[in-house]
Amino acid sequence: MKLSFKQKILAKITPTEKEALAQKTLARQLAEKILKHVHAKAMLVGSAARDTGLRGDNDIDLFLLFPRKLSEKQIVSRTIKAVNTAIPVKWVMHYAEHPYLKATIEGFEVEVIPCFESKPHQGIKSAVDRSPLHMTYLQDRLTQNQREDVRLLKQLLKTNELYGAELATQGFSGLVCEYLILNYRSLEELIEAAAKWNPPVYINFTNEKINQFKDSFVLIDAIDESRNAGAVVSETQLYRFISLCQKLVEKPAESFFEKKTIKKTTKKRKTIPLTISFAAPDLVEDILIPQLRKTERGLRKHLEHDYKIIGTESVLNGKTAEIFLELENEFPPVVKKIIGPPANNSKAVKEFLKGKKPFRGPFIEGSRVIIEENTKQESIVSFLKKTLSKPSSFGCASHYEKTIRKARITKNNKSNSAVKFYNKRDYWL
Amino acid sequence: MKLSFKQKILAKITPTEKEALAQKTLARQLAEKILKHVHAKAMLVGSAARDTGLRGDNDIDLFLLFPRKLSEKQIVSRTIKAVNTAIPVKWVMHYAEHPYLKATIEGFEVEVIPCFESKPHQGIKSAVDRSPLHMTYLQDRLTQNQREDVRLLKQLLKTNELYGAELATQGFSGLVCEYLILNYRSLEELIEAAAKWNPPVYINFTNEKINQFKDSFVLIDAIDESRNAGAVVSETQLYRFISLCQKLVEKPAESFFEKKTIKKTTKKRKTIPLTISFAAPDLVEDILIPQLRKTERGLRKHLEHDYKIIGTESVLNGKTAEIFLELENEFPPVVKKIIGPPANNSKAVKEFLKGKKPFRGPFIEGSRVIIEENTKQESIVSFLKKTLSKPSSFGCASHYEKTIRKARITKNNKSNSAVKFYNKRDYWL
Incomplete structure (x- = not known):
């Protein structure tokens, strides 16, 4: 197999020479300034440093390598002090496995990350210690x-x-x-x-x-x-x-x-399509999108206790977050089969049946006691309204807790999330 | 634990002395007559012989024990000849693992069964050979x-x-x-x-x-x-x-x-209840009931491809057989998810997708290719009518094949089978 068009695509995706040079120059200058104020090694890490990044990737990841005998607290405090002294911009503290610093400088996203110096297979003190090792390993080998x-x-x-x-x-x-x-x-x-x-x-x-x-x-x-x-x-x-x-x-x-664009067709499936729209707070997509997915998953799981969900989808659309749900019916199935404990565990059976007024049963099937109950026939929209007003009940992600209370629910199959849902397709199949 | 009421129940369920005597006398007389015409041992086998039967159990099981050196063909033909000569009534040939004879004599169901004489753990030549061994073993031991x-x-x-x-x-x-x-x-x-x-x-x-x-x-x-x-x-x-x-x-x-009688209440569950009624041929319940259950199972499995069945029940009600179905909805779920082959088996994937026009997809989920299709929205009654007209399509038992074509389908939740279905309950729970 030969990909004859490689150069053509590379021309579109390789960072421009100007972009790459500016990025490396800035990184080197920052490292030099910081090292005047702290006793450590500096290493530029990541795809930009290895010439494997895509155009527009403007991350500068600067690692400060400290001796392993120091504590995490020591290396973090030394880094903070040195960085703020050397480069007086607005640094923001972030927390992954341990704290690091982040700032935007000359259009680049700069991160300064303290870590412990390690050798391959030596065992690491902190998860970030691997990055300089990866850098060295790959830089030495990639042609x-x-x-x-x-x-x-x-x-x-x-x-x-x-x-x-x-x-x-x-x-x-x-x-x-x-x-x-x-x-x-x-x-x-x-x-x-x-x-x-x-x-x-x-x-x-x-x-x-x-x-x-x-x-x-x-x-x-x-x-x-x-x-x-x-x-x-x-x-x-x-x-x-x-x-x-x-x-x-x-x-x-x-x-x-090349990126595919979704065909904007909407399909009629005789199902119940629902779009939930709510405001997205003023945060970067890197935070908003995972939180939206988490909210989507939590909501789906919560609704599935009662309703038949065919599928869900979510999109972030500028300032608006959307979760789309497709349901089999507006109401839950009328009969719910509840599987109880093993029938020979008389204590558990007694406990299970206590206060229950089954519509059919109890009877034994296989090893289990079974009852059937009639469900409360509440429409999905009414149930959703109540659910969204208590965001903690279904595991809503924190940044949406406030806005999802005021979500708009529409029987909409033309929203962005609906279009994405209906067009889900691995095009090469 | 003590069951103080044992004698009271025994008085109801023990065969009367007259019944037991008549049964044993007849069995002995039949054996004597047959043995005049065949060289074998005779043994009265079964619960009546061991005094463990219930009142009204009028089975006489007479085994003829032949030497193991004979063939099955030989022992069957000798039995047929001797029995017909000795007792000139209308004997009917039945087939279990091998043929045996059956007749009704003086109100008793008489079976004469040829078998090979065996010793315990010797290995049997025919499944029926165990019965005489069971008889001896239990007769010797039960007090x-x-x-x-x-x-x-x-x-x-x-x-x-x-x-x-x-x-x-x-x-x-x-x-x-x-x-x-x-x-x-x-x-x-x-x-x-x-x-x-x-x-x-x-x-x-x-x-x-x-x-x-x-x-x-x-x-x-x-x-x-x-x-x-x-x-x-x-x-x-x-x-x-x-x-x-x-x-x-x-x-x-x-x-x-004591036998429980079903409360004749009918429950409203907002589901679709269907009763299928059809004529039962003129045969004993021992044949009709298992065949009806088989038909019920086959039909349920067939319908479950498309419709949501909550449960089924069947009853034989004199000359009428009934199958009851409870469905979630009158129509099948609008969307059907079809799980295809593993996505890395390109040949199978191609084959699976050939000619398919999925409503949504294809896409990959886990290791499988998935498509969603819209189902044909045919009502269960219309689908059932077509299905019942082809009894072989769903594994209808042979004796009902003729009458089920003319079955009556009613949206009935008060039929005998419906009442049995709704009252399914292990009362002691």
Whole structure:
């Protein structure tokens, strides 16, 4: 297989020379200033530093490496002091596994992250300690052609909603992309191999070893063999990638690297479509989107106790968040079968039946006591209104708790979320 | 625990002296006549012979035991010849594992069954060879009190729809009842033990052995240790028996031995109730009822492809058979999710999607390709009419194939089958 159009796509996705130079220059200047005020090593880490980032990726990740004998508290306080003294801008404290600093400088998103200096397979003190090791490992090994292939792979994945390790995507992280290209040597070879994957997939390019992981996608981290760098890739995303690669092998087309636009058709399914719209607070999408997905999941699970949900979808549409629900019926099923405890556990059976006035039963089926109850026939809209007024009851994410109380519920199958729902389709199939 | 009312119930269920004497006298006379015409041993087998039958049980089971060196063909032909010569009535040939003869004589159902003479654990030539061994084993061991307890146990089980090994009941056979009383020594001790059963139950009263059976109820046959005499007992029936015994221990009441009549109330559940009525051919209930259950199961399975069935019930009501169905809705769910092959099996995926025009999808979920289709919105009554006109399509039992074509379908929740359905309840819970 040959992807003859690689250069054409690279021309669109590679950062401009000006952009790359400005990014590296700024990073170096910042590092020099900070090191005057703290005794540590500095390292520029991440895709920009390795020349594997996409155009418009304006992250500068600066790591400060401290000796392992120090405490976390010490390295954090030394970093804060040095950074604020050296670069007097508005730094914001963020918390991942431990605190780090963030600021926007000359249009770039700058992060300064303290960590402990480690050697490969030595064992880490903090999760972030791996990043400098990854940097060194990959910087030493990736060829110029492979760096281009990493960019192309990222573009392919991004286009097909496979890129990113966050919960909303559960796809392939930037690091996984680099490891995959390194392991299979080129994008073409990776695609050909992946087209033949039959999960569970096991990749270990450092040394052979028995697979101790139960994930469907295992990629042993080259700098920490006790870690599966691909753990976050979900089964769905793994199969979507395999299936996509099969089509690419069959017909290597440029279009796989280009973002698809959803056809704006709305389908009539004789179901109950509901769109819930509410205001999104003034925060970045990186926070708003995962929180919206979490809210969608929580709401779905809560409603499924009573109603028959066919599916859900959510979109962030500028200042408006939307959750779409498709239901089988406006009302819950009239009869609910409740499965009780094993019939020979007389104490549990007594407890289960206490106060219950079953509509049919109790009777024994298999090992269990069963009763059937008639459900309260409340319309989904009425039930939803009550539910949304108590956001904590269904696990609404914190940033939406306030606005979802004032959500607008419409029987709408033309909203953005509805269109996305009805058009859900892996186009290559 | 003491069942003080045992004598009172025994007075109702023990065959009258006249009945028992007539039965045994007839059996002996028949045996003597037959043996004049064939070289074999004769044995009266079954509950009547062992004094463990219930009043009104008018079966005479006469076994002819032949040497093992003969063939099945030989023993069957010799039996037929001798029986027809000795007792010139209208004998009907029946087939179980091999042929046997049946006739009604002086109000008794007489069966003459040829078999091979065997010793315990010797290995049998035909399934029926076990019956004489069971007869000898149990006749030698059951005390007079235990025979009474077997009758009481049978009555208890019959009353609570737990008696009988046929597919419609999947309960405890007469043989299992005798084994249970023998093993636990008395009805009271059996009930106390069963109240504490925690399945899988394993009973082996001949010698200790590792359980090679996977059934939830294992009762090693005393005359053939490679056989689970309780294999037919379903999980549901086992748990119903345990639960019933617990209540008997708690409150030993006569009422558990008396047939319950169903309250004739009909419940409004806002569901779709349908009664299908059709003529029952002129055959005994032993044939009609299992065939009706088979038809009920086949129909339910067939309809469940499209419609949401809450439950079904069937009754034989004199000359009329009824199947009752309760449905969630008159129409099938509007959207049907179809789960296709693993997404990395491109050949199977292509085959699956060929000619399909999914309403939503295809998309990948987990390892599978999924499509959603809109179902044909045909009412259950219209669909049922078409279905019943082709009885072979849903596995209708042979004897109903003719009459079910002319079945009457009514939206009826007051039919006998509907009343039975709505009143399904293990009353002791």
